[in-house]
Amino acid sequence: MIIIMGPNADRDDINHVIDRVKSSGLQAHVIEGEAQTIVGVVGTPIPPSLQENLETLPGVNEVVRVSTKFKLSGRDFHPHNTRITINPQGAPAGTPPVVIGGDAITVIAGPCSVESEEQIMESARGVRAAGAVALRGGAYKPRTSPYEFRGLGEKGLEFLAKARAETGLAIITEVMTPADVELVGQYTDIFQIGARNSQNYLLLEEVGKAGKPVMLKRGLSMLVEEWLMAAEYVMAQGNPDVMFCERGIRTYETATRNTLDVSAVPVVKKLSHLPILIDPSHAAGKRAFVDSLSLAGIAAGADGLMIEVHPDPDHALSDGAQTISVDEFNILMPKIAAVAAAVGRTVPATSAVAD
Amino acid sequence: MIIIMGPNADRDDINHVIDRVKSSGLQAHVIEGEAQTIVGVVGTPIPPSLQENLETLPGVNEVVRVSTKFKLSGRDFHPHNTRITINPQGAPAGTPPVVIGGDAITVIAGPCSVESEEQIMESARGVRAAGAVALRGGAYKPRTSPYEFRGLGEKGLEFLAKARAETGLAIITEVMTPADVELVGQYTDIFQIGARNSQNYLLLEEVGKAGKPVMLKRGLSMLVEEWLMAAEYVMAQGNPDVMFCERGIRTYETATRNTLDVSAVPVVKKLSHLPILIDPSHAAGKRAFVDSLSLAGIAAGADGLMIEVHPDPDHALSDGAQTISVDEFNILMPKIAAVAAAVGRTVPATSAVAD
Amino acid sequence: MIIIMGPNADRDDINHVIDRVKSSGLQAHVIEGEAQTIVGVVGTPIPPSLQENLETLPGVNEVVRVSTKFKLSGRDFHPHNTRITINPQGAPAGTPPVVIGGDAITVIAGPCSVESEEQIMESARGVRAAGAVALRGGAYKPRTSPYEFRGLGEKGLEFLAKARAETGLAIITEVMTPADVELVGQYTDIFQIGARNSQNYLLLEEVGKAGKPVMLKRGLSMLVEEWLMAAEYVMAQGNPDVMFCERGIRTYETATRNTLDVSAVPVVKKLSHLPILIDPSHAAGKRAFVDSLSLAGIAAGADGLMIEVHPDPDHALSDGAQTISVDEFNILMPKIAAVAAAVGRTVPATSAVAD
Amino acid sequence: MIIIMGPNADRDDINHVIDRVKSSGLQAHVIEGEAQTIVGVVGTPIPPSLQENLETLPGVNEVVRVSTKFKLSGRDFHPHNTRITINPQGAPAGTPPVVIGGDAITVIAGPCSVESEEQIMESARGVRAAGAVALRGGAYKPRTSPYEFRGLGEKGLEFLAKARAETGLAIITEVMTPADVELVGQYTDIFQIGARNSQNYLLLEEVGKAGKPVMLKRGLSMLVEEWLMAAEYVMAQGNPDVMFCERGIRTYETATRNTLDVSAVPVVKKLSHLPILIDPSHAAGKRAFVDSLSLAGIAAGADGLMIEVHPDPDHALSDGAQTISVDEFNILMPKIAAVAAAVGRTVPATSAVAD
Numbered sequence A, B, C, D: 001m002i003i004i005m006g007p008n009a010d011r012d013d014i015n016h017v018i019d020r021v022k023s024s025g026l027q028a029h030v031i032e033g034e035a036q037t038i039v040g041v042v043g044t045p046i047p048p049s050l051q052e053n054l055e056t057l058p059g060v061n062e063v064v065r066v067s068t069k070f071k072l073s074g075r076d077f078h079p080h081n082t083r084i085t086i087n088p089q090g091a092p093a094g095t096p097p098v099v100i101g102g103d104a105i106t107v108i109a110g111p112c113s114v115e116s117e118e119q120i121m122e123s124a125r126g127v128r129a130a131g132a133v134a135l136r137g138g139a140y141k142p143r144t145s146p147y148e149f150r151g152l153g154e155k156g157l158e159f160l161a162k163a164r165a166e167t168g169l170a171i172i173t174e175v176m177t178p179a180d181v182e183l184v185g186q187y188t189d190i191f192q193i194g195a196r197n198s199q200n201y202l203l204l205e206e207v208g209k210a211g212k213p214v215m216l217k218r219g220l221s222m223l224v225e226e227w228l229m230a231a232e233y234v235m236a237q238g239n240p241d242v243m244f245c246e247r248g249i250r251t252y253e254t255a256t257r258n259t260l261d262v263s264a265v266p267v268v269k270k271l272s273h274l275p276i277l278i279d280p281s282h283a284a285g286k287r288a289f290v291d292s293l294s295l296a297g298i299a300a301g302a303d304g305l306m307i308e309v310h311p312d313p314d315h316a317l318s319d320g321a322q323t324i325s326v327d328e329f330n331i332l333m334p335k336i337a338a339v340a341a342a343v344g345r346t347v348p349a350t351s352a353v354a355d
Helices: A011-022 A050-055 A116-130 A152-166 A176-188 A200-209 A224-235 A266-272 A280-284 A287-300 A327-344 B011-022 B050-056 B119-132 B152-167 B178-185 B202-211 B226-234 B264-271 B281-283 B287-300 B326-342 C011-022 C050-055 C117-130 C154-168 C178-187 C201-210 C224-235 C264-271 C280-284 C287-300 C326-342 D012-023 D050-055 D117-130 D154-167 D176-189 D203-211 D222-234 D264-271 D279-283 D287-300 D328-340
Strands: A002-005 A027-032 A039-042 A059-063 A083-084 A098-100 A106-110 A134-136 A169-175 A190-193 A214-215 A242-246 A276-278 A304-310 B002-005 B027-032 B037-042 B060-064 B084-086 B098-100 B108-110 B134-136 B170-174 B192-194 B214-217 B242-246 B275-276 B306-311 C003-007 C027-032 C035-042 C060-064 C084-086 C096-099 C106-112 C135-136 C170-174 C189-192 C214-217 C242-246 C277-278 C304-312 D002-005 D025-034 D035-042 D060-064 D084-086 D098-100 D108-109 D134-136 D171-172 D190-193 D214-217 D244-248 D276-278 D304-310
Touching: A002 A011, A002 C003, A002 C280, A002 D117, A011 A027, A011 A039, A011 A050, A011 D190, A027 A200, A027 C027, A027 C035, A039 C027, A039 C035, A050 A059, A059 C060, A098 A106, A106 A116, A106 A327, A106 B108, A106 C170, A116 A134, A116 A152, A116 A304, A116 A327, A134 A152, A134 D244, A152 A169, A152 A176, A152 C003, A169 A176, A169 A224, A169 C242, A176 A190, A176 A200, A176 B178, A190 A200, A200 A214, A200 A224, A224 A242, A224 A266, A224 B002, A242 A266, A242 B326, A266 A276, A266 A287, A276 A287, A276 C224, A276 D276, A280 A287, A280 A304, A287 A304, A287 B264, A287 D176, A287 D264, A327 D328, B002 D002, B011 B037, B011 B050, B027 C135, B027 D025, B027 D035, B037 D025, B050 B060, B060 D060, B060 D154, B098 B108, B098 B119, B098 C277, B108 B326, B119 B134, B119 B152, B119 B306, B119 B326, B152 B170, B152 B178, B170 B178, B178 B202, B192 B202, B202 B214, B202 B226, B214 B226, B226 B242, B226 B264, B242 B264, B264 B275, B264 B287, B264 C287, B264 D108, B275 B287, B275 C096, B281 B287, B281 C287, B287 B306, B287 C287, B306 B326, B306 C178, B326 C326, C003 D287, C011 C027, C011 D287, C050 C060, C106 C117, C106 D025, C117 C135, C117 C304, C117 C326, C135 C154, C154 C170, C154 C178, C178 C201, C178 D176, C189 C201, C201 C214, C214 C224, C224 C242, C224 C264, C242 C264, C264 C277, C264 C287, C277 C287, C280 C287, C280 C304, C287 C304, C304 C326, D002 D012, D002 D176, D012 D025, D012 D035, D012 D050, D050 D060, D098 D108, D108 D117, D108 D328, D117 D134, D117 D154, D117 D304, D117 D328, D134 D154, D154 D171, D171 D176, D176 D190, D190 D203, D190 D222, D214 D222, D222 D244, D222 D264, D222 D328, D244 D264, D264 D276, D264 D287, D276 D287, D287 D304, D287 D328, D304 D328
Parallel strands: A106 A134, A106 A304, A134 A169, A169 A190, A190 A214, A214 A242, A242 A276, A276 A304, B108 B134, B108 B306, B134 B170, B170 B192, B192 B214, B214 B242, B242 B275, B275 B306, C106 C135, C106 C304, C135 C170, C170 C189, C189 C214, C214 C242, C242 C277, C277 C304, D108 D134, D108 D304, D134 D171, D171 D190, D190 D214, D214 D244, D244 D276, D276 D304
Antiparallel strands: A002 A039, A002 A059, A027 A039, A083 A098, B002 B037, B002 B060, B027 B037, B084 B098, C003 C035, C003 C060, C027 C035, C084 C096, D002 D035, D002 D060, D025 D035, D084 D098
């Protein structure tokens, strides 16, 4: 920690700062510049509230934290990329594991919501044939308005499991509240934490304890730093299998539903060893832009994509405007594979089991 | 609902739209302009997914929703301001009720976190003497990092209740998860829903069922529309006593912790009949700006303030940098009263019980 | 300047940084913490590009600037508030000067655009009678679309001068390009630099040379720091009479045209000695919110207001939706005076000359 | 234009709206829904201020514009992509033209500022050998602070022309003010309008008259709609050769200097027929992220890149932190070519002349 004194700070102000540092059991090193004085703090542990307390002392201009905050999610202490391996529970024998964070790009696809058994089976078959390795589908849906469709609940989870049993696709589905973690965990292969729950810390801890991989969608206006801190909450419970999913942030621009922060890919890669995926559908909000954003994400270095695909998007119960059809997904997948190859990645062939 | 066709839309495109509208049991009225055609939708109910589904039809430029979405929180159907009356539970006999949304400005004050019995008692006495009518204090604290102080839990609630029993101050404290609603409800007079939980819909419904007033802090990048929708979640459970609290939104500007959206006061007043308060402390993030923002909020028409006050802010366990001392609060209160008077409001005298 | 090394930086990295600092003629002080090393830079002048160059050296985590950047606009070296005194050019004898930045609140009012002699005369008489001391009105209008009304040009300036000659109101009008500074300067008492030109540095220098007061509107997404830097551009040309005008920043919220950053008032007051005004009209974008924002600005400590007022706003050629009528302005002025009084400010009586 | 009445609007309110529409020489069509009434406006031309004027009438909830605003830049009336062909002025005989907006990706590279003849010659040779077809370099630099390096002026333009004469690279350089357009136009092949001047309308018109291609960088918080409107300003002067350059927008995220809005590529492609390029350097602000953003831009469908490259970025006078070296550019170019090929584009071989 460094305390930057203002140009008008006097000797008393500086001594006051030094006393405050020492009273926390730390050492203070003073550098006197021509215009301003700086006090460097040496020692550990630094009490969490010290920064705020120092900032308000007279003569202090600014307090800068130095030490790395990401003990578990940060790359400083874990230089190698984390690979998450998932064996879809109850999949047909011989189903290969899904690996996230390796050389291969992981493509997750499926509808926004599980609407019926028929719809999810048709979705699963379609996206699997096109090359997806995991199936998304919401059984519990957070909706801005209480008057909209909110998902089928456990029935939806059952339909997802049926789709997995037939196709071998891993399942990812959202859990919205700590009380649901056990039930959802009986079905899902990956817990999805939605953007609106990205700082629901008790939920993060609960999925941390559940011992299955967790995908953390970025909050609507979440800093990358806060995102890594959310991962710390999960990992501090002993769960190392965390992945990020960039799904667009909220900005002033209204031409898209959100603004895909594609830079988050290299930023996260630099700060963290955890995998990061892109959700082009929520970022775009419009079907016509899903292709471009998918390819941009892969080119930027993302480890995978999560794309909304529906057998009949024009009649989808939620997110229809940003959902592509199975046919469109079939056209998109080879493009993804081409860009993946261009950046030295692969898209796994998935024909082994089902065909 | 209105469908705006693009300038290149042809007759087939328009018919396609009309068919889609009629297949939902609604009527379509076509207005043909010189450059573009518009289709107006008449009838109810409009299926929630219709807008998204229409947006993707060929030739459609834009779909605009018309009907009022805020059935319970909106002013259209409830023209008169809601007043929320709270009788602090277990307060000394003769304690006057706290009324939020009336002529009087409601001032809530207290520390960020309940740190100890002594700290909260001293806070309560201090803010009460200065004119506050309710006491804030977190027993369960959402923290960005899992390695920081997270509150005393139920012990903190007990200390709050003791402070109320002595001072007559109403209590407001945050509840973070549905499972805690019952316990927190045994103590608190007002449930606070924090910014990070502003779209935690299951929590909103749970406090909706609990039958006590609820304060909805605005999410970090929440639209005013989404805020009213969050209120719909609470109110749809039969709880009419909802109030808003603007605490700053996240913008590009870093000179303050958040950007106080003071315009939200008249905007909410126009759209909704529910009271709105200002939290100058979280908006500013710095003690030096709390006075200005408090006064600005009252001048803009807010129904009250929630201010972080601590007996010794320089040693606070959380939010110290933005917390003012009891002495500073004593200096601020008369300024609040003066501005309140200037805009035709009052600040209630609170000396009846304690003195 | 402080260089914060990463936890994995080795001795070579640190020596590399030290060499780079010394090669710029500066001294380097090293503080070795348990986890990380910090290098403090002492000496002057620090080359402007040094920070960027150091940031890319191996092992460097972050470089923090320390020295005060605001040599002329900053409060560090000019602790007392600047007062700007304006004697409206060609006003009737006995017209009192307009003082901005003193105890009195300065209210500037008038239409968005000068539309005709009649319109500006009627506006001037109306706002003067209500208590304004200066008249706004655009002769050169920046418009988002090239197909909209762009002002009357010099004819508009002449009408403004006529209004001043009759009413004694000082004039403020926008100048959009360096080539117009001389002409506009022949008429105006205050140059207005619009939000879109807030970083048009050649224009800032040109008005800096022109020797008349300058109002700097904040750019749509301008940091307060950049705003003070824009003032540096003007002041570095020898012109000390600069004032700021907060007119709302661009955020994700769409309920208002812009988001009034009322916190900018105390932030600017802390960093700078220059006056700051509020433009509630452009911030709100809607007439109904102008009152609230005006009062909020004054309560926050602003030195004045610039309000769009038109004799017939429903037929205004620009900005009609956010413009109030003269009648509404007459109702607003006493409210402004009341809030001003509540925060220890006054609104000058203007009846001396015209009545 | 459509006027959406509020649910409480009465017959008088509706008649008032109809009268206002008719008094502008237009027709009003009324659709009465069960809850609300809509008034459609038919006819042309619609006066620019009508929308704002209608919005303030009693009972009106919202006014929605329908007609296409982008007469020249919009795709509605120009369905085919614009290709801009540039023959670098004074380049060696046989230099092939630079085509922007065709199948080939256009790579522009060079330093932030022209610092010396040697530096720009070395840059030009380096980027040409690696495959760039145009050279960037600022002779006039907009800087946030008046105390920083602001470019060599005309001397810088001369150095650029020398570099072109030797290498055949087209030149792009920024013009900051209308008075400089003639001089800069004597040297440059493409006028660059910087982000800070993106709504400097007089400058846009001046380059519109100058008859050379214009690159419009996106303003820091410019809507895509406003960007197209800026293009309208240029094109309305008779200049059809306009291209866009996305360089990151300002958001709350601080991990990068700006947030690359990669979605702007497909959005602009949908709305407009003009080419769009990506500037990964200003978006990232950090050298380490330039590769990822370059590739993301091409994958998203951009027509080209403008990248900051310097022979010795660690000693660059400006933007060093975001500038890559010639060696790094040599490594990046084949990656760009690979991603371009993956999306069906090419990178032109440039060896014809110089080798």
